[in-house]
Amino acid sequence: xxxxGHDATSYAPPREMPEMELPHSHSWWTTYVFSxxxxxxxxxxxxxxxxxxxxxxxxxxxxxxxxxxxxxFSLIDPSSYLQYVTMHGMIMVVYLLTALFLGGFGNYFxxxxxxxxxxxxxxxxxxxxxxxxxxxxxxxxxxxxxxxxTGAGWTLYPPQLISEGTPGIHGGVILMMISLGIFIIGxxxxxxxxxxxxxxxxxRGMTLMRMPLTIWGIFLATMLALLAFPALLVAALMVxxxxxxxxxxxxxAMFSMGEQLPHEGGSPLLFQHLFWFxxxxxxxxxxxxxxxxxxxxxxTHARRNIFGYRMMVWALxxxxxxxxxxxxxHMFVSGMNPYFGxxxxxxxxxxxxxxxxxxxxxxxxxxxxxIRLELPMLFAIGFIFTFINGGMTGLFLGNVTVDVPLADxxxxxxxxxxxxxxxxxxxxxxxxxxxxxxxxxxMLNETMGKIHFWVTFIGAxxxxxxxxxxxxxxxxxRYFAYGETSPFIGESVITLNSFxxxxxxxxxxxxxxxxxxxxxxxxxxxxxxPNPWNATTLEWQTEHTPPTHGNFGKELPVVYRWPxxxxxxxxxxxxxxxxxxPEEVEMADEGAARK
Amino acid sequence: xxxxxxxxxxxxxxxxxxSDWSSDQTTFKGAGWGKPMMWLFILSDIxxxxxxxxxxxxxxxxxxxxxxxxxxxxxxxxxxxxxPLLLIAIMTFILISxxxxxxxxxxxGYERNRKVCGRLILATAVLGAIFVGMQAFxxxxxxxxxxxxxxxxxxxxxFGATFFLITGFHGTHVTIGVIALLYMYRKVMRGxxxxxxxxxxxxxxGRWEMVEILGLYWHFxxxxxxxxxxxxxxx
Numbered sequence: 001x002x003x004x005g006h007d008a009t010s011y012a013p014p015r016e017m018p019e020m021e022l023p024h025s026h027s028w029w030t031t032y033v034f035s036x037x038x039x040x041x042x043x044x045x046x047x048x049x050x051x052x053x054x055x056x057x058x059x060x061x062x063x064x065x066x067x068x069x070x071x072x073f074s075l076i077d078p079s080s081y082l083q084y085v086t087m088h089g090m091i092m093v094v095y096l097l098t099a100l101f102l103g104g105f106g107n108y109f110x111x112x113x114x115x116x117x118x119x120x121x122x123x124x125x126x127x128x129x130x131x132x133x134x135x136x137x138x139x140x141x142x143x144x145x146x147x148x149x150t151g152a153g154w155t156l157y158p159p160q161l162i163s164e165g166t167p168g169i170h171g172g173v174i175l176m177m178i179s180l181g182i183f184i185i186g187x188x189x190x191x192x193x194x195x196x197x198x199x200x201x202x203x204r205g206m207t208l209m210r211m212p213l214t215i216w217g218i219f220l221a222t223m224l225a226l227l228a229f230p231a232l233l234v235a236a237l238m239v240x241x242x243x244x245x246x247x248x249x250x251x252x253a254m255f256s257m258g259e260q261l262p263h264e265g266g267s268p269l270l271f272q273h274l275f276w277f278x279x280x281x282x283x284x285x286x287x288x289x290x291x292x293x294x295x296x297x298x299x300t301h302a303r304r305n306i307f308g309y310r311m312m313v314w315a316l317x318x319x320x321x322x323x324x325x326x327x328x329x330h331m332f333v334s335g336m337n338p339y340f341g342x343x344x345x346x347x348x349x350x351x352x353x354x355x356x357x358x359x360x361x362x363x364x365x366x367x368x369x370x371i372r373l374e375l376p377m378l379f380a381i382g383f384i385f386t387f388i389n390g391g392m393t394g395l396f397l398g399n400v401t402v403d404v405p406l407a408d409x410x411x412x413x414x415x416x417x418x419x420x421x422x423x424x425x426x427x428x429x430x431x432x433x434x435x436x437x438x439x440x441x442x443m444l445n446e447t448m449g450k451i452h453f454w455v456t457f458i459g460a461x462x463x464x465x466x467x468x469x470x471x472x473x474x475x476x477x478r479y480f481a482y483g484e485t486s487p488f489i490g491e492s493v494i495t496l497n498s499f500x501x502x503x504x505x506x507x508x509x510x511x512x513x514x515x516x517x518x519x520x521x522x523x524x525x526x527x528x529x530p531n532p533w534n535a536t537t538l539e540w541q542t543e544h545t546p547p548t549h550g551n552f553g554k555e556l557p558v559v560y561r562w563p564x565x566x567x568x569x570x571x572x573x574x575x576x577x578x579x580x581x582p583e584e585v586e587m588a589d590e591g592a593a594r595k
Numbered sequence: 596x597x598x599x600x601x602x603x604x605x606x607x608x609x610x611x612x613x614s615d616w617s618s619d620q621t622t623f624k625g626a627g628w629g630k631p632m633m634w635l636f637i638l639s640d641i642x643x644x645x646x647x648x649x650x651x652x653x654x655x656x657x658x659x660x661x662x663x664x665x666x667x668x669x670x671x672x673x674x675x676x677x678x679p680l681l682l683i684a685i686m687t688f689i690l691i692s693x694x695x696x697x698x699x700x701x702x703x704g705y706e707r708n709r710k711v712c713g714r715l716i717l718a719t720a721v722l723g724a725i726f727v728g729m730q731a732f733x734x735x736x737x738x739x740x741x742x743x744x745x746x747x748x749x750x751x752x753x754f755g756a757t758f759f760l761i762t763g764f765h766g767t768h769v770t771i772g773v774i775a776l777l778y779m780y781r782k783v784m785r786g787x788x789x790x791x792x793x794x795x796x797x798x799x800x801g802r803w804e805m806v807e808i809l810g811l812y813w814h815f816x817x818x819x820x821x822x823x824x825x826x827x828x829x830x
Binding site: 013015016017021023120121123124188191192193195196197199200201202203204205206207208209210226227229230231233234237238241245246247248249262264265266267270273274277559 | 616617618619620621623626627628629631632635636638639640642646647650654658660751752753755760764796797798799800
């Protein structure tokens with residue numbers, strides 16, 4: 001009896017931590033604008049991030065229109081094309097995905113899922129959002145300075161980043177670097193909070209190995225971010241100085257436009273190392289929370305415990321650790337000692353091991369599960385598809401000899417959009433469909449959701465799968481038009497590009513439907529009740545839906561079991577929430593429970 | 596699970612660490628939230644300074660021009676004699692001494708000796724301010740000698756760039772520390788930490804732990820200086 005469910009115990013440990021100091025708001029301003037409640041901050045983060053995300057999606061449509069129908073749209077010239085490419089990449093990776101997963105989901109779910117009333121230091125948490133908000137404003141301001149935003153590509157490689165001929169070298173680069181700096185400072189404030197809250201404010205009974213995988217993913221991703229962003233901060237500072245103070249950190253002696261530049265002795269390769277020391281962990285800063293969220297959603301909607309919970313945790317840890325020793329695989333064609341190439345190819349391929357463990361475990365979680373194809377589940381399964389797809393092409397690109405001919409072609413674009421754009425975005429949708437009922441108290445519209453899923457899933461495949469073919473055909477990325485090279489670029493490439501563009505426009509339209517659904521369901525959605533998916537984790541067990549300030553009622557919940565007690569044999573319901581002690585579990589029939 | 600009842604005396608060594616990490620509620624027992632947060636910030640900041648110093652090393656190895664000789668560049672002429680590294684030796688001595696006064700401030704803080712603790716914090720702030728002042732003096736000498744971020748009379752242009760960037764970044768840390776110390780001095784002397792008066796900005800109640808947390812930051816800034824000293828002045 002006492003062992004009903006996995007890891008269940010009737011022992012409630014004594015309370016160790018004193019009650020949290022909760023700041024209470026007294027005015028409209030401190031409730032809705034300068035709020036110190038993690039849930040409000042999370043919504044502020046999410047709305048800002050999704051807004052810039054939609055903006056960056058329109059930039060991608062402009063890029064696609066040019067590629068699909070060259071010389072048709074006069075508003076896109078070569079300079080603005082490069083600017084769209086740059087801003088699309090930077091916004092999506094940093095200002096949407098990082099901010100939404102950690103600032104948005106992190107703030108909302110960390111306190112709720114570990115049974116805390118709020119973050120450890122709410123004031124700093126609020127400051128974190130406002131720094132992020134200012135960084136977004138600074139970034140957007142670069143569209144309004146003379147010359148526009150920088151067009152150096154999202155990787156921002158010097159020397160072309162700050163030499164004449166690249167669009168936006170006057171104001172755009174400066175604002176981009178300042179914006180990244182502000183973002184990093186703001187993120188650090190939030191990140192310190194996420195980690196300390198997880199380590200120091202878990203509720204009674206909530207050990208690290210009883211945390212939902214969502215929290216594990218956010219925890220490790222935040223850790224990666226705190227260690228990886230410093231490299232970008234330093235690089236951004238040095239670029240600013242190269243640009244404004246005439247230093248030569250990254251600028252070698254070079255001629256540009258027939259004139260010798262005032263720089264000498266700098267190393268552009270140093271920038272690439274710094275950038276990718278940030279850039280590769282960044283991939284996992286986005287991926288680890290996605291892994292966690294998908295694990296929880298798969299378990300809930302397949303009514304089955306996650307397969308190999310401990311392995312899932314250690315795989316996350318291993319991926320996080322390995323992500324710091326693979327960065328130079330982005331630089332195989334930049335010129336380096338071949339032995340380094342060998343080393344980094346090896347570490348890169350080793351990452352496939354923990355990642356494969358995770359994929360197998362997701363699939364095995366579905367095995368013999370009582371799968372309910374609800375909206376979050378559709379997106380979570382979609383994630384598994386796109387992630388496997390992108391992971392496989394990652395193996396191609398991780399090998400030096402295969403990477404050299406494929407570098408800077410559309411194969412790379414196809415690869416990273418599958419694994420780093422589509423997979424996390426699928427997870428974001430899964431998460432929003434899954435948790436929207438908790439956040440607003442209402443369900444999202446099912447029909448619109450189904451349309452959204454199928455158009456997004458099939459459409460995104462129609463966009464990114466042909467890109468692999470384009471890459472193998474040798475089509476280089478970042479080109480505005482293929483002009484004189486067209487004898488080498490086959491007719492099929494042109495047709496395929498038009499096809500991709502049409503698919504991309506359809507996918508974008510489906511996202512607008514989703515936004516409409518979000519807004520409409522806020523008022524008109526079906527009432528959700530406290531626990532519409534019959535889930536076990538603590539955020540579904542709150543007294544109020546949506547949870548009020550302080551999250552839980554008078555008493556914080558006590559945790560008696562791990563978060564995946566679904567379909568436990570002998571229990572009456574197919575789920576046992578984490579805060580139900582073994583002796584209170586309702587039995588299907590007494591005889592069966594005793595086995 | 597049963598042993599978590601006897602939390603008062605955690606087992607020592609590795610066993611203790613494992614039992615802390617596998618326990619519920621708090622991982623760092625009795626540490627509150629402030630101290631872990633400062634340690635984590637320090638860890639992140641270590642990466643910033645680490646990247647700075649690696650960038651410096653890389654620039655120094657990559658540059659084709661000769662690197663200026665530290666013994667000559669940083670020499671101070673006193674009474675007609677050139678003494679290498681004199682100023683920097685005094686600066687380092689002052690900053691390390693300030694770590695001593697800070698450590699004593701933490702000790703007296705936990706003994707609830709408000710007056711002595713406050714004065715030691717003030718002494719730390721004064722020493723830190725002297726350090727920043729001497730750094731400004733050093734920068735002035737170098738600038739008068741013709742060192743600029745983009746060039747200098749002796750060789751590689753990267754010397755000025757890395758020197759001003761890294762010592763400037765460190766000096767900013769010290770300056771922020773001095774401001775925080777002065778603020779803490781006021782809090783301590785007014786008794787905020789004894790009666791738990793909420794802070795003016797964050798609204799958190801005053802706790803004596805705050806002195807130690809600020810101390811952690813201060814010691815870290817001193818430690819970073821040791822590395823900057825070794826890499827810029829002794830290499």
